[in-house]
Every structure is written in structure tokens, then in C-alpha cells.
Amino acid sequence: MLVTDHKTRLHGRQNDLSDLMAIYECNYIRLRQLLRELDAYALDTSYVSQAARALDLHLHLHERSRYTTTLSLTYLFQDALGEFPAPDIRVRLYHDARLAEVIACGRRRGRRDAVYDRMRNRYSLDRKWHMNRFLQKWLGYCLRQGHRFLPPGEADAALPDWEGLAGGPLR
Template identity: 45%
Template sequence: MLVDAFETDTNCPVSWQARSRSFVSLMTLYESNHIRLSWLAPQLHSVCEPQVSRVEGDCPLHLALEDRSRYTTTLRLTYIFEDEAGPAADPDVRIRIYHDARLAEAQSCVRWHRHGLLESIRSRLARDMDERWMRNIMLNKWLEYCVERGHRFAGSPLR
């Protein structure tokens, strides 16, 4: 894997795989998301302009700043697909980063997926904890996939 030189998420204190859907496991998943997001965008604190990562054999990956405060940053991460109806963002994930706690939470994800299998999984998970769990597991796996494909975002200097 390309992340040998980076911090890994193998030492997260509580395995989210052991007791899924508990609050403690969800927080550990957020910690793993933060680590994986920092593999993709090592300068999370300095992202200010929209960025696009392009690698051969994969769709362009878009990262945009939505909001920044003293302790949090909210980003949008997505692929943009060209469709006969126009451009479509999918999976279009809104991520809140909690800098002091080193956590990253997928707050929202496109509600209706273009892909039938993803939509069938989403529709079976109705409760709030299940929704959070599903969004963040998806983000966790997608971040790993993006890094393995070679995507990276450079930091932009703060203004």
C-alpha cells in the first residue's frame, strides 16, 4: 500500500470491526476517517481553493472547502460524472473535520445514488446511528480506494 510513510489507522484503540454500530466504534471510525483523509490531503488545515486530483484510470476527484471555523473544517469530496442530464456529483460526501479531536465525520452523502446496489443498501438503513455508520464506512473504504488509486491533494497556503 502507498501509505507506509504515513500515519496508519491500525493502532486506533477500539476496533470498529469488533462492535459495529456502537457510539465508541463510531468515534473510532471517525478517527480512522481522519487518518485516511490526511493520506489523501496531507494539508487539511490549509485547503482553501477547490482542488481536483487526476490519476490515470480513475475519475477526477474533487475537493472543495465549504466552511472553516477555529476547530472544524467542512469539505465536500466527490466525483463528477457527465450525464445526458448534465454533470452529476456522486458520491458527493460532505465531511466535517474536528481538528482538535482528529476526527472526520461523513455528515451527508448523496441521498439517491445513481447506482442501484448502493441505493438498496441505503434504503435498508433507516435509523440515525445506522445512517451515520453507513455513511462513514462508505467514506472510510472510499478514502482507502482513492489513495490506492494514487489520488492526492496538495495544500494551498492560507490567505
């Protein structure tokens, strides 16, 4: 049973499971726009997407099975302790359901452990909604900046007009 927090409201109403599922669905679509031909990427390998006037976006594939893929997306920053990832989001894609869910997020400046870890903690529906809504907005931002991960060995080809296919701008 999912617990909700009455403090968080979207357009004057409480977020519910259908809102969260819609975000999961949107995240899956945006991740597939960012990653063409997901099966072409090797496990335990890092990839970098570079876009003009934008931070490099880093991708790491952790695991893949018939129905799921787990990956991380992040930017890399430097501090006194060295290089660290932020926001460092780990996402699980459910290919049969066409959903993508944040399963961990962490590593803010000065903090190296995961702040949000769905696999180890029980979170309210609103907390899950916030984490996945952040991913939704961030993926839209990355796509608008021009980030795309090309399959290894593929030249930088003309990319489809995702906004036109989606019926408007990605937000």
C-alpha cells in the same frame, strides 16, 4: 440518545458508539493523508486530484474555523441533465478531537438532493455507521489509487509511504 437497529451486525455483534468513533478517527487520518497542509487550501475553491487510470477526485472546501473544517469529496459524471457529482460526500473534520464525520451524502444518478443529511435528520447509530464506513472504504480506495491533493503551488513531490506508517495496507 442514539437508537440502534438490530438488523446490522459486525462480526456477530451489534455496532456501538465505540465502533462509530473508531471509524471517525480512521476517516480523519485518511483525509489528512489525502490533504496535506489543509490550511493552504482556499475556501469556496475546488481542487482536483488526478491519478493514473482513475477518475478525477474533486475537493471543495466549504468552511473552516479554529476547530472544524467542512469539505466535499466527489467524482463528476455526465447524464442527460448535465454534469453531476456522485457520491458527493460532505465531511466535517473536528481538529481538536481528530475525528471526521459524514454530515451529508447524496446525488445519485437521476437524484439531485442529499439522501443523507445529518444536520437535518436524526439517524440511527447503524445508519451513521454505514455512511461513515462507506467513507472509510472510499478514502482507502482513493489513497491506494494514488490520489493526493497537493497544496496550491506545490510541485508533485515524493509522497510518504502511508501504508508503511500505518503498519500495513490501507483497507
